[in-house]
Amino acid sequence: MAGVGGGVLLGCEFDPNDTEITIPDQTWAYAENVPPPPDSVDRSRLGFFKPDEAATVEAFTARLIPGSPDDPGAREAGVTTYIDTALTKVVGYWEPTYLEPPFAETYTGSPPPEADNSSIERIFVQKSEIDRYGFQSSLIPQEIYRMGLRSVDALARDRFGARFTDLSEDQQDEIVGAIADDDAPTFDDPSAKLFWKTIRQDTVYGMFADPAYGGNVDMVGWKLIGYPGAQRGYTPIDMQSGDAPRPPQSLAQLHAFNAGVDVNCDIVLPVSDSDPENQQIPASRK
C-alpha cells in the first residue's frame, strides 16, 4: 500500500513479484516533469497486471470501444498493453501530481463537529461540492486498478454470480453501465467514479496516443477518427482544402530536421544549465 504523501518515482520499473506498492520519497531536485515514451514495449509479458487482472481490463475496455479484426477497437489497439506498460514504467502518476496530505473527507448534511477546517490533519468538504475541486484521491494508479478491478468482479458476482470475464457481452455492458452511472455499491476506494474516470481516460490514451506508448497498434485509433498523427506541417492550401486526412504517421516516422546534426551552434551562453545543449544559441539566433 502506498504511503500517502510519498512521491512519484519516474522511470522506475515495477517489480511484479512485489505485491506491496511502495513509493520512494520525493525530492526537490529538478527532474523531468513528464517522462518521454518508453524506449521499447514488451508485448510478450505483463509488467504490472496479474493475468486475471489483464483479462478483466481487456474485456472491460473492449466494451468501452468494441471492435473486430475488420473494425479495430480497444482490444485490437492494444489498450491493455498500453495500460500495463504505463503502470509498469512509472510508479505513481505520469503527469505532475501533488500528493501531500491531508486528503479531503466528504460529508452530507450538516458538517461533522471536527470540520472547523483549521486542523492540519483533517479537511472536510461537502459531498456535493467535492467534484469542483478536481482530482483529490490519495491512491496512485496502481492502487486504483488493483483495488478497482476487485470491485468490478465483486459487482459482477453480486449481479450475475460470476467474474466479469465470464459474463456475456450484454451482462458486461450492464456492469460497465452501472459503473459509468455511479451505481456500483461494491466500490469504496477507489470510488466507482474515480475508477470509471481512470479506465475511460486510459482507454482514450491507449487507443489514441502515439503507438510508442504501447497502444494504438498500427495507428488504428487514428484511422478510426481521421487523425494524421505526427505530421511535420501543412500548407495554407491544406488548411482550406477539406480533403480527407492524410494517412497517419507516428512520432517514430516523423523526419527530423537537420538529420545527423545535433546542434547547429557554437556559442556558449551565460545560461547555466547542466545540459550543455541548453547553453548554446542556434546559429540563426546569433
Add this chain to the structure above:
Amino acid sequence: MAVKPRVNVVTIGGGWTSAILGWKLGEAGHKVVAIELGPGRWANPGFQHNHDGLRFHARHAMMINLRNETWTWRPNPDSPSLPMRQYGTFNPGQGLGGAGIHWTAQLWRFYPQDFRLRSSIIERYGEEKLPEGNTIQDWPVSYDELEPYYTQFEWDIGASGDADANPLGPPRSRPYPNPPLQHNIVGDMFLEAATQLGYHPFPFSSGILSQSYTDPFGNVRSGCLYCGFCTRYGCEVDAKSSPQTTHIPAALNTGNYEVRTRSRVLGINVDDSGYATGVNYVDENGEEHEQPADVVVLSGFTLTNVRMLLLSRGGPHGDGIGNDRGRVGKNYTYQHFVSPWRGHFPGKNLNLYMGNGTTMMAMHDLVGANLDHSDLDFIGGAQVWSSSGERDPETTVGGFPIEGTGDGRKWGQTWKDALRDQWNSTADLIMEGDSMPYVDQFLDLDPVYRATDGQPLLRLTFDWHENDYAMYRYVAERVKGIMEQMGPDLIEAPTELDPYNVHQYQSTHPTGGAIMGSDPDNSVTNKYGQVWDTPNVFVTGAALFPQNAAANPTDTVAAITYMQGDAIRDQYFANERKLMA
C-alpha cells in the same frame, strides 16, 4: 550558503518579462541575473521532435511540476480550500522563456475603456450599474500611453493580423507587420454566418509569423508550418514568437544578462529599513545561494509573484512585501474562456487538427467596450471565436459523443460510432469574457497545504458572481444563434454558466493580486510596477492588472514591461530607491 557577487537587478523567473527587462536594462549597462525554476531550452534541438500529444498536452510536460508546488482553491471564504492536485484550470509554465514558449500566441490589445473601466461605467450608466461587492478600478496608465509600446512589441515579434479588418477594434498607430495566418474551414463558415447576422467577424491577430520575417534585431525567422502541435509545445521553427525568438537573444547580446536555470527562488531578503537586498535560491543540487541585488524584479508569473510577496516577511514587512496596507492578493480576476457550443456538420472534413490557436476568426461585437449596457443586466462582455486548430485526439475524444447522439452513452458502440462520424466534422465556438474583481475574490497563503520545501502554497478564493452568469447568458444566446446559422445537424449549446471549478482548463490568464494604482491605499504598486512600500522591488506581468479584460494578456503585459524597462533605466537608476512619479 554561498553569497554570489552583487548585481544591479535580479529577476525571479526567466520568462518573458525578465527577458524584456534583461534586454532594456542590460543594454544600458546594468547587470541583470535571472533565477529560473526550469531548464534551459531552445527550438533546436529542444523542440524538434515534440509532436506527442499525450506527453505535452494531456500530461503537461512543460508546466510547473505540481509534485512540488501547486495552488489551493476554495469557492468562497467560508469553504475549505484544497490543493489542485493535477492540472486543471490553468497551466503556468517553467523553463527558460516561461509560459512564453508554450503559449497560444493569441495577440490582443485591451480597449481604451478597459483602462478606465470604473469611470467609463459611471459616466455612461451611473454608479449603481457597478455589481455589488465589486472593487473595479481605473488603471493608473492609459491606452494612449501604452499604444507606442504595444506597437513596438508587435513589430519586434512580427505580429500577424489585419489592422483594418476589425471596424470595432482599438485605435492603432501602425498596422501589423505581417498579414493574418491562413484560417481554417470553420473560419469561413463562421464568417458567413456571423456576417449574415449583422456581426463583424475578422481574421485573428497572432504572435505567430504568417510568413518569414526579419525582425528589428536582425533575426530572420521562418513562417508557420501549421503543424498542429502549438499550444503547450515549443515551436520547432521559431515561427511562434517567444522570449527565445526575440528578447532573450537581445538580452544575452548585451553581455549583461545571465540566466541561472533549474534554480528556485525562496523569497526576497529585506534589510531593517525595509528595502530589498536580493533573493535566496536553491539550485538543482539542493544548495542554497544568496544573490544580492540593488533591485529585485518579480518575473515569475502572476501566481508566483503574489506568493513571493506574501512569503517575504523580513524587516518591517511583517505581512509581506507590498502588503503594509493589506493590498496584496486583492483584485484577483480570471476570465471566461470556454467553448461549450458545438455543431456537427455531417460528411465534412473540417481538419481542425491542422493549424494552431490563431488560425481562425474572431468578432468583437459583444466585447464590453462595444456594447450598450443600458438595458442589459450586466457589465463587460466577451470576444467570440470560431474553432481553433491543433485539435488532438488525446484531449478531445473523451468529450464525444455530442449530446443527443444515439442512446446518449459515452462509451460502447455509441461512442465509437460518434468518434468515427463526428470527430473530424464537429466545430465549436469559443468565448473569451472579462472578469470583475470583488471583495470575496482574492489570493492569500494557505494555512494548511505547503510546497515540499515547507513554504505555504498560494490560496485562491474565487467563484463566479451574478454579473458573470448574466453576461454568459447574453453571450451564449447569441453564439447559439451563430452556430444555428452555420447549419449543423446536431447542436450542443448550454445556456447557463456552471459554477467555477478547478479541474476544467479555462485559460492561463489569472490576473491581479499585486495591482497597480493611483495611491498606496488602493494598490500594491505605482504605474511602473514599483512597490509602494518597498521601492526597489518591481512587479511585472498580469498581477498588475486591476481587473481582467476580454482579451489575452501578453500584448498588454509586454507593453507594460517595455514601459517599465524605459522608466527603470531612465528614471529609477538616476534616483535609486525613490518612488517614480
